[in-house]
Amino acid sequence: MTTQSSAPSRRSRLRLGPIERPIGQRWVTPYLFLIPGMLLFAVFVVWPASSAVQLAFYKYDIIDPPEFIGLANFERLLSSSEFWETFRNSLVYLVGMIPFTVVLPLLLAILVNRKMRAIHFFRTIYFLPVVTSMVAIAVAWNFVYDDLGVINGVLRTIGLIDEPIHFLTNHDTAQGALIFVEGWKGTGTYMMIFLAGLQSIPSDLYEAATVDGAGAWGRLRHVTLPLIRPFMAVALTLEMMGAMQIFTSVYMLTDGGPGNRTASLGYFIYQQAFEGHRMGYASAAALVMALFLVVLSTFNYRLGKKAED
Amino acid sequence: MAASVGTGPVETAQAVPTNNRTRLPASRVIRRIGLYLLLVAIGVVFVLPFVVLLSTALKPGHQDVFSNPPDLIPRPPIVDAFVRAWTTIEFPRYLLNSFLLIVLIVPANVVISALTAYPLATMRFRGRTLIFFGLVAAMFLPMEVMLIPQYLIVNQLGLVNTYAGVVLPNLLTVFAIFLLRQAFTSVPRELADAARIDGCNEWRVFWHVMLPVTRPTLAIVAIFGFINVWNDFLWPLVVLSDQNLYPVSLGVAYLKGIGGVDLRLMSAGTVISVIPIIVFFLILQRQIMEAAKGAVKG
Numbered sequence: 141m142t143t144q145s146s147a148p149s150r151r152s153r154l155r156l157g158p159i160e161r162p163i164g165q166r167w168v169t170p171y172l173f174l175i176p177g178m179l180l181f182a183v184f185v186v187w188p189a190s191s192a193v194q195l196a197f198y199k200y201d202i203i204d205p206p207e208f209i210g211l212a213n214f215e216r217l218l219s220s221s222e223f224w225e226t227f228r229n230s231l232v233y234l235v236g237m238i239p240f241t242v243v244l245p246l247l248l249a250i251l252v253n254r255k256m257r258a259i260h261f262f263r264t265i266y267f268l269p270v271v272t273s274m275v276a277i278a279v280a281w282n283f284v285y286d287d288l289g290v291i292n293g294v295l296r297t298i299g300l301i302d303e304p305i306h307f308l309t310n311h312d313t314a315q316g317a318l319i320f321v322e323g324w325k326g327t328g329t330y331m332m333i334f335l336a337g338l339q340s341i342p343s344d345l346y347e348a349a350t351v352d353g354a355g356a357w358g359r360l361r362h363v364t365l366p367l368i369r370p371f372m373a374v375a376l377t378l379e380m381m382g383a384m385q386i387f388t389s390v391y392m393l394t395d396g397g398p399g400n401r402t403a404s405l406g407y408f409i410y411q412q413a414f415e416g417h418r419m420g421y422a423s424a425a426a427l428v429m430a431l432f433l434v435v436l437s438t439f440n441y442r443l444g445k446k447a448e449d
Numbered sequence: 450m451a452a453s454v455g456t457g458p459v460e461t462a463q464a465v466p467t468n469n470r471t472r473l474p475a476s477r478v479i480r481r482i483g484l485y486l487l488l489v490a491i492g493v494v495f496v497l498p499f500v501v502l503l504s505t506a507l508k509p510g511h512q513d514v515f516s517n518p519p520d521l522i523p524r525p526p527i528v529d530a531f532v533r534a535w536t537t538i539e540f541p542r543y544l545l546n547s548f549l550l551i552v553l554i555v556p557a558n559v560v561i562s563a564l565t566a567y568p569l570a571t572m573r574f575r576g577r578t579l580i581f582f583g584l585v586a587a588m589f590l591p592m593e594v595m596l597i598p599q600y601l602i603v604n605q606l607g608l609v610n611t612y613a614g615v616v617l618p619n620l621l622t623v624f625a626i627f628l629l630r631q632a633f634t635s636v637p638r639e640l641a642d643a644a645r646i647d648g649c650n651e652w653r654v655f656w657h658v659m660l661p662v663t664r665p666t667l668a669i670v671a672i673f674g675f676i677n678v679w680n681d682f683l684w685p686l687v688v689l690s691d692q693n694l695y696p697v698s699l700g701v702a703y704l705k706g707i708g709g710v711d712l713r714l715m716s717a718g719t720v721i722s723v724i725p726i727i728v729f730f731l732i733l734q735r736q737i738m739e740a741a742k743g744a745v746k747g
Contacts, residue, residue, distance in 0.1 A: 169651045170568035170577075177565030178580070180621040185587045188598030195598060202604070251488065256481075264734050265492045268499075271730045271737070272723055273680035275698045279705055279719040280498035283505060283712075288515030290501060297518050324495070329741060336742035385591050388682050392702065406593045413597050414687060426594040433591060 192430075195423035202417055213424035223425060225400045226408040230429075232315055233322070233404060234383040240323025241379040242372050245330035250364070252331070253338045263335075267328035274325065278392030281321045282308070308394050314402045318389050326382065330375045337371035338364065377440050384433055405429050499723075506530050506716035514712045530717035534704075538714065540721050542693065543700035547679055547725075550696055553616045555674040559667055562625035567655050569626070570633035571641070588623045592683065600687050614688045619678065625670040632666035633659055669740045672733055679726050697722040 196213055200206040217223050252263050269277060284290050287304040295301045307317040341363065349359045387406040390396055396403030396411070403411075405425065413422035500521060505514055507526040534540050568574065569581060599618055600609075608614035636659060644658045660667065682698045689695060695703065704718045730737060 167574070170572040170574040173564050173568045173651075173655070174580070176561050177621055177626070180561065180617070181583070181587070183602065184599060184618040184621065185590075185595070186583070188595050188602055189587075189590060191598040191601070192594050195601075202601075248491070251484075251491075254484075256484070259488075262488045262492055263738065264731070266495050267734075267738055267741070268495060268727070268730070270741075271676050271680075271726055273682065273698050273701075273726070275680075275682055275701045275705075276502075276719045276723045277498065279701060279715060280502040282705075283501045283716075284498050286515055288517055288519065290497065290519050290521075293517060293519035328495075332738055332741035339742075381589070381591065385593060387593070392705065406591075409593045409596070410683070413600075419597055419601065423597050426591075426597065430591060430594045433589070437589060 192423055192426060195420050196427045197424075198420040200419040202419060206420070209420070213421050214428075216421065217424050217428065222400055222403075223408065226403045226405050227428075229315065229401070229403055230384055230386070230405040233319060233386050234380060236316070236319040237323050237326070237379055237383050238376070240319075240327055241330050241375050244323070245327050245375070246334045246368070246372075248327065248331045249334035249338055250360075253335055263331075266331060269325040270328040272325075274388040275392060277321065277325055278389055281317075282393060285317055309398050311398050311401055314394055314398060318386075318393060318402050321389055321393070322383075322386060326379075329378070333371055333375050333378075334368060337368045341367050373440065373443060376443075377437065380436050380440065381433070384429060384436075502716050503720055506713055506720050508713060510713075530713035531721065533714055534717040534721055538700070538704060538718060539693075540697075540700060540718055543695055543697040544721070544725070546694060547696040547698075550612065550615060551675055551678045553612060554619045554678050555671050557616075558620050558622055558625065558674050559670050561620055562622055562670060563629050563660065563663075563667065564655075565621070566626045566629035567633055567659060570630040571659075584623050584626060588627075596683065596687065599684075603688060609688060610690050610694065611688075612694065615685050618684070619681075622670075622674070625674070628670060629663065629666055632663040636662055665736075669736065672737060673740070675729065676726065676737075679729075 198206040199209045252259055285307040292304040307313050345363050346359055349363050385406050386404040390402055390404050390407045394402045396407050409422045409425050412418045504521045504523055507523040509527045603614040641654050641658055644654045685696055685699055701719050701722045704715050
């Protein structure tokens, strides 16, 4: 939840206006306040971030001292079919979760943005998976997806299938099944973002549109969608960060399988580092991932800015 | 956003204002019923996995966990699996460990985040812009990138398999700093100046004036800290190897690893692990959901 950052497109946040020095403040005061935070920041953010870059050029298995091997990690990475497979899988997660980020949550937000009895109750229900841990959710969905689970049961009862679908072990359905779980868990977050967006639209705009003869569809198309676009940009940024970091659901539900079909980049990095003890190699993969995220963020930032214009 | 938190529901009139609640025309009554049916149907999708979990945990030994067609009603419901999860698998210990981690992390996180945010919000000093951009950049570093070097540092400090190793990297949350900076910025200057004229030094201004007036935001930081620590999985998984130190999230994963055979036990353990967080959420749902909305408005 803490990664729920604000839009990168908000430049106003970064513009720090001049602030007068308060009465009687000594020059050292701000630094005294900053000591604990900056100490932690240096040790657990700056240091690791810089050594992540360094490590990518070393061979390191924790036991033997690190050995400089230049670009060998990257060469091996880029010629590894396993890496490309997980990279491709991560892209599928990224794209596959977009409907759960902008389409479904927007529809839900429109649905629950009404003055109705018990509407808060429904919002709460839809938000429930957001606060629940992925570990617990994975255990639950493991039952739901079982050969004799609820989904197969319903499909069989209504006669759509004769044989159960092995959702989590079938090559064709496994990743879709994981995308659905991740989407299901995250939808509530985006619903609240869009709810904030909808409630920021002045109601007289809708009245004006109605006077101009716009129906429900026209109001959605010409009032809601244009004004909600900045919120979509925020949702997409969060989705990208989240989708590229998918790990727990894979770890708990499929172990990356069948084959490597559902292994995400995050899962690949974890495996290489903590099961294969290839710290340098895994760092190289992490670096490629970070680079890819920078490219994506820049792209999305541009998109968000366009939406604001 | 601080102002909007905790002030109750902020509803604005929407496209179709329903002023006359008492006598709705028949067509609207039908529409309303249809809407409720839709809301309930969607609700079922969100609740079903939890129901399956609970029903599995409550099923007695003579009733199959899985059947065709699926049967979600335990006949009769028994708490045997809960008792076993509580006594044979060390769930009380896992729960205590999670609470201990929350106690160690959340208050310190709130104070350190506030300490860092305060000068960034109200003071002018050299290096301010640099720190600011450093924090923004850190927010975009994916966990997987930091995971390995953070682990190596914790390893170097000799903190692998200790709570210090789990706690220390969690004490600083960039998102919390920005949230609090925003809150401090929106406090009227006159308030702090009045205290200064009364002879308060900057520390006392911070502690006795700024922290009390930004209490709603501090609460939000603490609430989300609680949820994050309770649900955190990857970092404790990497740092902790001694089972006695496992927080509840690792306990569930461990149970799933060994419990493939005993599905009732596994479900009961998982239910135990989610009950505290769901109760917590239901108590504070207004604040949590308003904050989820406010996070974007920043």
